[in-house]
Amino acid sequence: MARTLLERSDAVRALAGVFRRRGFESSSLSVIQQETGIGRGSLYHFFPEGKADMARAVLEQVGDWFEERIFSPLRAAHDSATAIEAMSQEVADYFISRERVCLFASMTLGEEQDAFAGVVRAYFTDWVDALAEALRTGGISPQEAADRALDAVAAIQGGLILARAYGDDATFLGIIARTEQRLLDPTRERGTEPSWVRRRVSTRAVS
Amino acid sequence: MARTLLERSDAVRALAGVFRRRGFESSSLSVIQQETGIGRGSLYHFFPEGKADMARAVLEQVGDWFEERIFSPLRAAHDSATAIEAMSQEVADYFISRERVCLFASMTLGEEQDAFAGVVRAYFTDWVDALAEALRTGGISPQEAADRALDAVAAIQGGLILARAYGDDATFLGIIARTEQRLLDPTRERGTEPSWVRRRVSTRAVS
DNA sequence: AGGAGGTTGTACTGATCAGTACAACCTGTA
DNA sequence: TACAGGTTGTACTGATCAGTACAACCTCCT
Numbered sequence: 303m304a305r306t307l308l309e310r311s312d313a314v315r316a317l318a319g320v321f322r323r324r325g326f327e328s329s330s331l332s333v334i335q336q337e338t339g340i341g342r343g344s345l346y347h348f349f350p351e352g353k354a355d356m357a358r359a360v361l362e363q364v365g366d367w368f369e370e371r372i373f374s375p376l377r378a379a380h381d382s383a384t385a386i387e388a389m390s391q392e393v394a395d396y397f398i399s400r401e402r403v404c405l406f407a408s409m410t411l412g413e414e415q416d417a418f419a420g421v422v423r424a425y426f427t428d429w430v431d432a433l434a435e436a437l438r439t440g441g442i443s444p445q446e447a448a449d450r451a452l453d454a455v456a457a458i459q460g461g462l463i464l465a466r467a468y469g470d471d472a473t474f475l476g477i478i479a480r481t482e483q484r485l486l487d488p489t490r491e492r493g494t495e496p497s498w499v500r501r502r503v504s505t506r507a508v509s
Numbered sequence: 510m511a512r513t514l515l516e517r518s519d520a521v522r523a524l525a526g527v528f529r530r531r532g533f534e535s536s537s538l539s540v541i542q543q544e545t546g547i548g549r550g551s552l553y554h555f556f557p558e559g560k561a562d563m564a565r566a567v568l569e570q571v572g573d574w575f576e577e578r579i580f581s582p583l584r585a586a587h588d589s590a591t592a593i594e595a596m597s598q599e600v601a602d603y604f605i606s607r608e609r610v611c612l613f614a615s616m617t618l619g620e621e622q623d624a625f626a627g628v629v630r631a632y633f634t635d636w637v638d639a640l641a642e643a644l645r646t647g648g649i650s651p652q653e654a655a656d657r658a659l660d661a662v663a664a665i666q667g668g669l670i671l672a673r674a675y676g677d678d679a680t681f682l683g684i685i686a687r688t689e690q691r692l693l694d695p696t697r698e699r700g701t702e703p704s705w706v707r708r709r710v711s712t713r714a715v716s
Numbered sequence: 717a718g719g720a721g722g723t724t725g726t727a728c729t730g731a732t733c734a735g736t737a738c739a740a741c742c743t744g745t746a
Numbered sequence: 747t748a749c750a751g752g753t754t755g756t757a758c759t760g761a762t763c764a765g766t767a768c769a770a771c772c773t774c775c776t
Contacts, residue, residue, distance in 0.1 A: 325619025327534035331734060342735090343754040352734065403618065410673035411615050412532025419676070426674045449687060456667030456684050463666045464659070466617035467633045469626070477663050480656060484691075538764060549765090550724040559764065 310348050311363070313340055318360045322403040326357060326414055354417065357409075361421050364405055367396075368429065376432040382440030383486055389433070390482040393458060394475055402465045402474065429455050437485065450485055457481040517555050518570070520547055525567045529610040533564060533621055561624065564616075568628050571612055574603075575636065583639040589647030590693055596640070597689040600665060601682055609672045609681065636662050644692065657692055664688040 316338040320329050323337075331353070335342055349355035371392055379385030397404065406425045409418045430451045437447035457477055465474035523545040527536050530544075538560070542549055556562035578599055586592030604611065613632045616625045637658045644654035664684060672681035 325534060327532060328620045330732075332732075341753095341755050343738095343756085346735075347753065406674075407670045408618055410670055411610065411618070413535045415673065419674075422674050423676075426671060449683065452671070452680065453664065453684060453687055456671050457660065457664050458667065459670045460663030460665065460667030463614045463617055464633060464663050466622065467613075467626075467629050469630075473659065476656070477660060480660055537762075539762075548723095548725050550726085550768095553765075554723065 310359075313338065313344070313348055314356075314359045314363045316340065317356050318364065318400075318405065321357070321360060321405060321408075322401040325408065326353075327412060329353070357414070357418065358421075361405060361409070361418065361425075365421065365425055368425070371396075373428050373432040376436040379436045379439055382436045385436045386433075386482060386485050389436075390478050394478050397458075397462055397465075398471050398474070402462050402471070404459060404462055407459050407462070426455065433485075440486075441488075454481050454485050457484075517566075520545065520551070520555055521563075521566045521570045523547065524563050525571065525607075525612065528564070528567060528612060528615075529608040532615065533560075534619060536560075564621070564625065565628075568612060568616070568625065568632075572628065572632055575632070578603075580635050580639040583643040586643045586646055589643045592643045593640075593689060593692050596643075597685050601685050604669055604672075605678050605681070609669050609678070611666060611669055614666050614669070633662065640692075647693075648695075661688050661692050664691075 317334065320334055320337050324333060331342065331345070334340070334345065334356075345356075346352065349359065372389055376385055376389060406422050409415065409422050430448070433451035433454060434444070434447040437450055438444055442450070458481060461474045461477035461481075464477070465471060524541065527541055527544050531540060538549065538552070541547070541552065541563075552563075553559065556566065579596055583592055583596060613629050616622065616629050637655070640658035640661060641651075641654040644657055645651055649657070665688060668681045668684035668688075671684070672678060
């Protein structure tokens with residue numbers, strides 16, 4: 303019964319590597335076959351619906367990793383400062399060792415956008431919400447916590463773009479470090495919104 | 510001499526739209542032909558090297574726009590606060606009216622990465638440097654200005670990812686607004702780097 | 717009015733795409 | 747040892763890909 307040498311989870315890991323390096327669209331079946339060493343037969347055996355199935359599986363595996371290592375600890379944190387430091391370190395290690403690519407972010411571009419909108423949105427809201435909860439635990443007001451959490455996740459994602467553009471991890475680590483400081487800073491006050499934002503938000507931003 | 514109806518710059522604009530909507534990889538020649546209404550003949554007449562030429566032209570046009578409307582004003586600014594507010598507004602308008610996609614950022618993924626590494630890096634360094642110069646004009650120290658500029662560009666790029674993930678402009682505008690405040694804030698102090706960063710940077714970040 | 721030459725649509729090429737079919741294989745169980 | 751059935755490589759399909767060739771066209775200049 304060929305209790306195979308190849309675990310499905312190994313295949314998923316290999317696929318994630320290919321998608322990160324080449325992007326989803328340009329990962330053709332022949333490329334996937336070549337770079338993973340997994341034959342067409344096995345690929346369609348594990349992922350009957352083809353590339354869409356593969357992408358789903360990869361996103362699910364990545365999502366599970368974040369849930370376990372990042373989101374859940376943030377939500378369960380007693381000491382928010384420690385939890386946020388841990389998040390920073392985990393996130394830095396994770397992305398540096400994975401081509402500086404966030405697969406969920408990559409799915410917000412091109413054709414993939416529609417197909418994976420749901421899971422992508424869930425990933426980001428989970429992250430932002432978990433981080434906001436840790437901040438609230440640390441005594442920050444709900445609104446301020448939500449804003450800081452959103453800004454931090456955006457900073458990390460933008461940091462990945464710059465890290466890839468510069469081909470440089472140090473820049474990314476600097477951004478992560480300052481993001482961490484900003485999250486923990488107990489003294490920062492909120493100013494008033496610039497007037498042009500209020501104008502934009504009220505006129506058309508609720509799309 | 511058919512002094513054509515179709516200016517090359519119109520073609521470039523149309524191409525930019527297609528690339529933003531579909532992504533570079535999944536913009537096939539037939540799709541481009543269909544969505545721009547420009548025939549294969551004209552396409553290869555204007556862009557003899559095919560898609561690579563088209564992408565180059567699009568990036569150049571976008572780069573020129575930013576140079577004229579964003580970078581140059583920042584460098585020439587006398588009043589840094591006004592210049593930064595202007596940048597925020599221009600950037601918000603630009604990306605909201607263009608599918609929330611930064612084409613340079615999209616070129617940091619997949620196969621495009623290598624082909625366009627140079628212009629992509631130049632775009633981001635130009636932006637960060639111009640913004641840092643405006644901040645220095647406003648009396649912020651060079652190192653602090655460089656950090657804040659980098660963080661701001663990262664925040665904007667991350668904001669775009671979240672805006673696409675959420676299908677929502679209000680989130681993006683909020684991020685831009687708080688980024689602007691952070692840039693202008695005269696009081697913020699810099700803390701010390703978390704120890705884990707120094708460890709990472711010194712051990713392997715200089716790749 | 718009549719070229720001249722830049723511009724454009726169409727048909728074609730070979731390569732590569734995603735997906736299917738199926739025979740051969742391999743391993744745990746009997 | 748032999749079977750059973752999950753697993754895998756290979757060959758194939760029709761569709762679509764990027765790029766080329768070229769005849770028809772259209773507009774400006776004389």
